[in-house]
Structures are given as structure tokens and as C-alpha cells.
Amino acid sequence: MIRREMTNPEIDELIDSQPAPALPADRLKQIETAVTADLKPVRPLAPDSAYLAGLLGIFLIACIAGCFIGPHGWHVLSGLQKVTVLVPLAATTALVAFSVVRQMRPAAKHARSSALVSAGVFVVLLLIMMVVFQPAQESAFLRHGLACFRTGMVFAIPAAFFLALLLLRGAPLSPLLTGATAGGFAGLVGLTVLEIHCPILNVYHIIFWHVSVTLACIVAGIVFSSVTFWRWPSNR
Amino acid sequence: MERSSEQQMEESREIPEPSVTTLEQLMVRYQQADEIATRSLIQQLSPQLYRFFAAQLGNSGEASDMLQDTWLRIHRVRHTYRAGEPLIPWVYAIARRVRVDSYRKRRRIAMREFVVDVLPEPASAKDEPADLPPFDQLIAPLPASQREVLTMLKVNGLSMEEVARATSSSVGSVKQKAHRAYERLRGLLQSPRARKGAAT
Numbered sequence: 011m012i013r014r015e016m017t018n019p020e021i022d023e024l025i026d027s028q029p030a031p032a033l034p035a036d037r038l039k040q041i042e043t044a045v046t047a048d049l050k051p052v053r054p055l056a057p058d059s060a061y062l063a064g065l066l067g068i069f070l071i072a073c074i075a076g077c078f079i080g081p082h083g084w085h086v087l088s089g090l091q092k093v094t095v096l097v098p099l100a101a102t103t104a105l106v107a108f109s110v111v112r113q114m115r116p117a118a119k120h121a122r123s124s125a126l127v128s129a130g131v132f133v134v135l136l137l138i139m140m141v142v143f144q145p146a147q148e149s150a151f152l153r154h155g156l157a158c159f160r161t162g163m164v165f166a167i168p169a170a171f172f173l174a175l176l177l178l179r180g181a182p183l184s185p186l187l188t189g190a191t192a193g194g195f196a197g198l199v200g201l202t203v204l205e206i207h208c209p210i211l212n213v214y215h216i217i218f219w220h221v222s223v224t225l226a227c228i229v230a231g232i233v234f235s236s237v238t239f240w241r242w243p244s245n246r
Numbered sequence: 247m248e249r250s251s252e253q254q255m256e257e258s259r260e261i262p263e264p265s266v267t268t269l270e271q272l273m274v275r276y277q278q279a280d281e282i283a284t285r286s287l288i289q290q291l292s293p294q295l296y297r298f299f300a301a302q303l304g305n306s307g308e309a310s311d312m313l314q315d316t317w318l319r320i321h322r323v324r325h326t327y328r329a330g331e332p333l334i335p336w337v338y339a340i341a342r343r344v345r346v347d348s349y350r351k352r353r354r355i356a357m358r359e360f361v362v363d364v365l366p367e368p369a370s371a372k373d374e375p376a377d378l379p380p381f382d383q384l385i386a387p388l389p390a391s392q393r394e395v396l397t398m399l400k401v402n403g404l405s406m407e408e409v410a411r412a413t414s415s416s417v418g419s420v421k422q423k424a425h426r427a428y429e430r431l432r433g434l435l436q437s438p439r440a441r442k443g444a445a446t
Contacts, residue, residue, distance in 0.1 A: 016435050018428055024435070025400045028381040033296040037310045041317045042288050051279040052325040115326045116339035117411045181323035183343045184414070 058111050061176060065107040068172050069199055072165045076203035079161070083208045091142050095205060098135040102128050103198040109191045110173070114180025125191050132194075136221065143213035151212075155219035158208050162223030166200030170227065178242075185239035186232060193231020197224030269333045277324055288317065294402045295341055301382050301397045302345070316344045334404060335411035342394065342412065385427075387434060392427035395420055 016024075077084070087095070105128035112121035148154065173192055182188040200223040208220065267283075269290065275283030295316060299309035319340055327336055381401065385393045398404045398412065399420075406424075410417045 016432050021428060021431055021435070022400065025381060030293075030297055031300040031306055031309070033293050033313070034306075034310060037314065038289065038292055041292065041314050042285050044314070045288060045317055045321050046281050046284055048321065049279045049281060049284060052277050054277060054328060055326050115328065115336075116323070116343075117332075117335035117414075119411065122414045123416070179325070181326045181340075183339060 055115060055179060061111040061114065062107060064176050065110070065173065065195065068169050069103060069107075069202070072169055072199045072203055073206060076165065076206045079207055081206050083204070084206050086209045086211060087205075091211075094138050094142050095135070096202070098131055098138060099198065099202055099205065102131045102135060103195065103202065105131060106191050106195045106198060110177070110188070110195055113182045113184070113188050113191065114177060116181055116183055122187065125187060128191075128194070132224075136217065139216055139221075140213060143211055143216055145214060146210075146212040148210065148212045148215055151215065154210060155215060158204055158210075158215070158219045159223060159226075161207060162197075162200035162204045162220065163226070164200075165203040166196040166223060166227050169199040170196035170231070182239075182242070185235045188239075189232040189235025190228050191231075192235070193227040193229070194224065196231070197227030200224065200227065270329070270331075273324075273327055273333050274329050277327065291337060292317075295337070297401050298338070298341060298397055299345065301385070301401045302393055303382065308348070312341075312344055312348050315348065316341045319344055332408065332411070335408045338398060338402075338404065338408070338412035339414070384431070384434070388427055388430055392423050392430065395423040396427045396431075399424055 084092075105124050109121055109125040109128060112118040112124065170192065173195060177188075177192065201220055204220045204223065208216075210216070267286075269287065272283045272287040272290070276287055292313060296309055296313050299312045300306055303309050303312075316337075320337065323340065327333065385396060388396065394413070395409055398409045399406070404412070406417050406420050409420045413420070
């Protein structure tokens with residue numbers, strides 16, 4: 011005997027035939043009382059462009075400060091290296107900033123997709139770095155590397171702090187994504203400063219020590235966000 | 247005795263007209279601390295939010311607790327709603343976050359609890375129900391993401407676009423989850439007794 015499969019409209023009909031659970035009236039009253047008891051006018055969140063301008067400000071201030079500590083890297087980079095490294099770096103940072111701003115509002119479009127695209131652009135950036143920079147002899151790989159890592163973090167940490175201040179008014183819903191993107195933004199600020207500041211063109215130095223600033227910030231962002239997410243003003 | 251036109255006008259001024267005012271307009275007035283709009287918004291949205299929780303939990307007590315949590319969270323983050331944007335995805339994005347948080351909280355509590363009595367065994371997939379099971383039991387074997395999408399689409403009546411925004415995914419992904427959920431449901435409803443129940 012061949013049994014006929016149910017069609018989609020039949021399944022819909024079946025779902026529609028289910029009785030709707032009734033919401034207890036006393037609970038509805040309780041909710042109304044709780045919400046209206048603390049009713050004050052609120053100022054809606056500023057437009058995305060205002061927050062993007064704030065993040066751009068953080069990024070530019072960090073770059074300018076990077077030039078003040080010595081733009082040695084800028085002087086030794088060739089024109090091709092400047093374009094192929096700094097343009098994708100700026101693009102990744104812009105996409106990450108866009109994603110962070112979008113995450114401040116629930117159900118905002120492109121919050122997740124822009125974060126995914128920025129991760130893709132970052133991978134492309136790493137591949138470009140492997141092509142445009144060559145391996146070179148470096149006498150103090152560890153010492154120079156640690157100095158670069160420290161410099162990168164010196165710029166990334168204040169960037170993360172100011173970013174957190176901007177984010178405080180938002181209502182991010184995904185601790186993992188928000189932590190990763192906010193950490194990523196701070197890490198990219200540190201990486202950009204290092205590309206302007208560091209004169210070492212050894213590909214291993216750049217991939218290992220410079221990029222590790224971004225990766226460390228992403229990990230720190232995820233950990234910090236997971237721990238503090240439940241104390242965030244919107245979740246308390 | 248016929249009422250005067252002035253009296254009628256007075257009455258029409260007093261009675262709020264929620265059908266004329268959209269949810270988005272009510273939300274904007276809620277941001278401005280309008281109590282009538284706030285009450286109206288709660289009354290209009292709560293039944294469908296309650297169904298969203300109840301359909302996935304099958305426990306009316308927990309569903310009403312989550313509904314209250316959702317409203318308290320909506321109240322705290324009401325400034326993040328932007329006028330002109332669709333309200334339903336915004337509300338459901340918060341509601342699903344509340345559901346996830348509540349699930350984690352329950353799991354943490356369950357891990358610390360000791361079983362002191364023999365609990366009734368949950369119905370296994372092999373057991374054929376005597377009649378068509380309620381919706382929450384029917385969709386219980388589905389993965390959480392498919393259950394959520396199906397509930398939003400079919401129980402709450404959200405559009406694909408609204409579900410996509412509420413779940414931070416693409417319309418294609420929502421369509422795929424819904425399609426898989428239907429496939430799975432079709433398989434579950436193949437059992438002769440369920441079919442019989444559906445027919446009655």
C-alpha cells in the first residue's frame with residue numbers, strides 16, 4: 011500500500027488547527043504594571059553614521075599617534091606595499107566598524123554578514139602580506155617581536171576602551187560576535203599603527219608579531235564579552 | 247433616546263484605536279512615555295510572544311515568565327528601536343535572546359540539582375501518540391533552529407524577511423530551515439496514528 015505524503019498546505023492546516031494557548035490575564039496585567047511603573051521618555055540611539063564617525067575618529071587618532079612615535083615603517087614601505095597592505099587593512103577596519111555599530115541595535119541588517127566579509131578580507135590581506143613581503147634575516151626576532159607586540163597593544167587597548175564606551179548605550183545580543191568584532195576593531199587599530207611604525211619588512215615578523223596583536227585582541231574581546239555580557243546595561 | 251453628536255465625538259476621542267495606529271507608531275509613543283500606547287503595545291504583542299515561547303517550551307508557566315522577562319528587557323533597550331524600522335523583528339530578536347538566556351540558566355540549575363524521585367519517562371520517538379500531538383510536542387524532535395523558524399513563520403505569522411532579521415540570518419537560510427522542518431514534520435506525520443489523528 012502506498013501512503014500519500016502530506017503536502018505543505020496540509021501541514022499548515024494542521025498547525026493552524028492547534029488551539030492557541032491563552033495568556034493568563036493576571037500576568038498581562040502584571041507586565042503592564044511593571045512596565046508602566048517606570049515609564050520615562052528616552053532618547054533614541056544616535057544614527058549609525060554618528061557612531062561610525064566616532065569609530066573613524068578613534069582609528070585616525072591612533073594612526074596619527076602612530077606617526078608621532080615614528081613613521082619608520084611608512085618610509086621603508088614601497089608604493090606597492092603601501093597600497094596593497096594599507097587599503098585592505100582600512101577596508102577590513104571599516105567593515106568591522108560597520109558590523110559593531112549594527113550590533114548595537116537588535117535585528118539590524120548586515121550585522122553578521124559584514125563581520126563575515128571582514129574576516130574574508132582579513133584573510134586576503136594575510137595572503138597579500140605573504141606575497142609582497144619577503145623572508146629576511148632578523149637577528150633579534152623575539153626581542154623585536156615582543157617590542158612590536160607591546161606597541162600594538164598600547165594602541166589597541168585604549169581603542170578598545172573608547173569603543174566599549176560607545177557601545178555602552180547599545181543592546182548587543184550576541185556576546186561572541188560582539189566580543190570578536192569589537193576586539194577585532196581594536197586589534198586592527200594596533201596592526202595599522204604597527205604597519206606605519208615598524209621598519210622591519212621580514213614577512214615572518216609581520217605575520218607572527220603584527221598579526222598576533224589582532225588575533226590576541228579578538229580572543230580577549232570574546233573572553234571579556236562572555237564574562238561581562240550579563241552585566242551589560244541592556245542585559246542586567 | 248438619540249445621543250448628541252457632541253457626545254459621540256467625545257466618546258470617539260476617549261477610545262484608543264489600535265487598529266489605526268501601527269505597532270511602529272505605538273513603539274515611538276512608548277519611547278516618549280505615552281502610557282496608553284505602552285499598554286496597547288503590550289496587549290497587542292503579548293499574545294503572539296506568549297505563543298512563541300509556549301510553542302517551543304510546552305510549559306505555560308515558563309512561557310509567561312519569559313514573556314515578562316522579554317518585556318522588561320524591551321523596556322530597558324527601548325531606546326535602540328529606530329522610528330521607521332519594522333518593529334516585529336526587533337521584538338523577536340530580543341525575545342529569542344531571552345529564550346536562549348533562560349535555557350542556559352535552566353541548564354545551569356539542572357546541573358546542580360539532584361534527582362530525588364523517579365521522573366516519568368519522556369515520550370520517545372518510537373511511541374506513537376494516540377491522537378495528533380499538540381504543536382509543541384509535534385515540533386519537539388526538530389532541531390532548535392528549525393523549531394524556532396517554524397514557530398515564527400507558522401505560529402506567529404512573521405514573513406521570511408522578518409524572521410531573517412530577527413534571527414540575524416539571510417532569507418535563503420530561513421527558507422532552507424523551513425524546508426527542512428517541513429520535510430522532517432512530513433516524516434513524523436507519516437505514522438498511521440498521527441495520520442488518523444490528523445484526519446479527525
